[in-house]
Amino acid sequence: MRNWKFNHIDFSTYPGYDGNDLGVFWSPEKTVIKIWVPTAQVVELRLYKDGLTGEAFHKTNLQKSGNGTWSTVLNGDYEGKYYTFKVNDGEWLNEVPGMYARCVGANGLRGQIYNPNSTNPEGWAVDRGPRYHSFTEAVIYELHVRDFSISENSGIESKGKFLGFTEEGTTSPQGQKTGVDHLQELGITHVHLLPVNDFATVDEEKPLEKYNWGYDPQHFCALEGSYASDPYDGTRRIREFKKLVKTLHDKGIGVILDVVFNHTFYTKESVFNQMVPGYFYRQKPDGTFANATGCGNEIASERFMARKYIVDALTFWVEEYHIDGFRFDLMGVLDLETMKTIREEMSKLDRGLFLYGEGWAADQSPMPEEQRAVKQNTHKLPGIASFNDDFRDGLKGNHGDKKSKGFVSGLNLREETIKFGIAAAVDHPQINFGYIESIKRAWAAEPDQCINYVSCHDNYTLWDKLKQSLPKAPDEELRKRVKLAGALVLTSQGVPFLHAGVEFCRSKNGNGNSYKSPDAINQLDWARKNDYIDVFNYFRQLIQLRKNHPGLRIANAEGIRSHLNFCTQYKIGVVAYCIEGQQVGDSWERIMLFFNGNAEPVEMPLPEGSFRVVANDTEINEAGIGELVSDTVTVQPVSMLILTLVK
Incomplete structure (x- = not known):
């Protein structure tokens, strides 16, 4: 029986590798394979004709190639074939596609050898997202791929799929614009997509049987197949996602990906532990897996090859998919040096890439807080932003308590917290921090480090929160409060962030944690756009006002103070x-x-x-x-x- 305690191992003694050639790379003449498995004694490569079934038609052993790497070359054209690795480090581990799998078959069980160029849509070579002088010019819209189009009243044919974003001219039964035309009409600058990388809990062969937000990562470099028209051919999801990106770019809208480098869905069975047991995870003093994520494990981002892996994955998304930025889930689990390295490496690729994240963890970590990318350390991370949950709770009340109130629901003495959000969480001489319950000092050095918001995918929608904290309020009053919240978010300094559907009073029927609730709860109900068209128009006009006036998006902290x-x-x-x-x-x-x-x-x-x-x-x-x-x-x-x- 394998011992899954690791307090007897000094992982710093493992050799590191800094090359950019890890993974499986196809060409017509040969496929070149290199993986990092320093503890391996034997590494077997298996090739398959199918992504799910059948026996391997070819097996070969990789050879040691220095610095903990193993490699081999397959001569000939193997495009479309599937593969797995099986590692023996004294005991045989499970068969997996490897941590650098960039194309996978159904449910991520096997990697697929593919030609990336064959997946490029027309015009891809000149595709590029919008770039701004300052990130404070952005207006971010957070959206789940499936929620966007799955409703019967979306007018979109490719419901719940990447291709749903490529359909133009769609309308609701009431004649209102839906889909990508709605995004353009609203005027947002960036779509922030909840995780699109391969996640574990939705069966890609039966995608409508279960729902999940996708914060349960399985493969970090491969796309989720339940959003593709065909989950079996891994190139289909790649081709269709690139069409999504290009459609949005053609409309002047950037694409930000939600990335979950703080944990994996599986722990012992994960692709990391089935390649290099223990290395990619933090441990408690007793050698068991640490759990600052509340999900059973936490990534040891401070270790050389874990940090390299995160940077390599992000680089791949930028270079292969033209992604415009990243939102880091539970960023407070990751260490400061890793986040600084990410910023440095992303800036080498493109200084216009926007990086932000959740400046907190979900539980205790063995790594001290002063070494992690928590909100209070945001000032140490130039070019990286954190969510301003102080402003969020000041606006509408505590996020987890459905009855609590904030400024827009009529609770007084939240004025200093609102001023803090207006000033983008930077130090301002007229803010009295003694009256702010959640913090005692500014945490952003510059306004582009502050993401101002009132709601997101987590917890209650703004409409549901207001309805539950003000149960006797009539519809007309609730509309006014939604407008006031939108006005505060969209005229404040910093970077405004909108939860999809807030502009037409989105409801999840009072569900405060809908991560695996059915489509009936999570879908965007496009009929509400017509019902709340006054709210939509108000948000649209607010966004245009912000774009027209630099005074509402001052680019530096000294300008705000002065x-x-x-x-x-x-x-x-x-x-x-x-x-x-x-x-x-x-x-x-x-x-x-x-x-x-x-x-x-x-x-x-x-x-x-x-x-x-x-x-x-x-x-x-x-x-x-x-x-x-x-x-x-x-x-x-x-x-x-x-x-x-x-x-």
């Missing part, structure tokens, strides 16, 4: 501030923003001059709404008001 001032007298339940627009390149000389979370209107004094109303709780119009105002202004209940100084 030119964004909380310039009005304090009133409970109200946050108001001024932006000196001309100082930050805006066409508006001075911008005043008011947010009233109270159930009553408030009268706010104005500085000297005349002001144009350009946004209120129902309308955004840069040309002006109504008469000019001076001296004082009334801010309606649960609403935003934006004024600009008239010269």
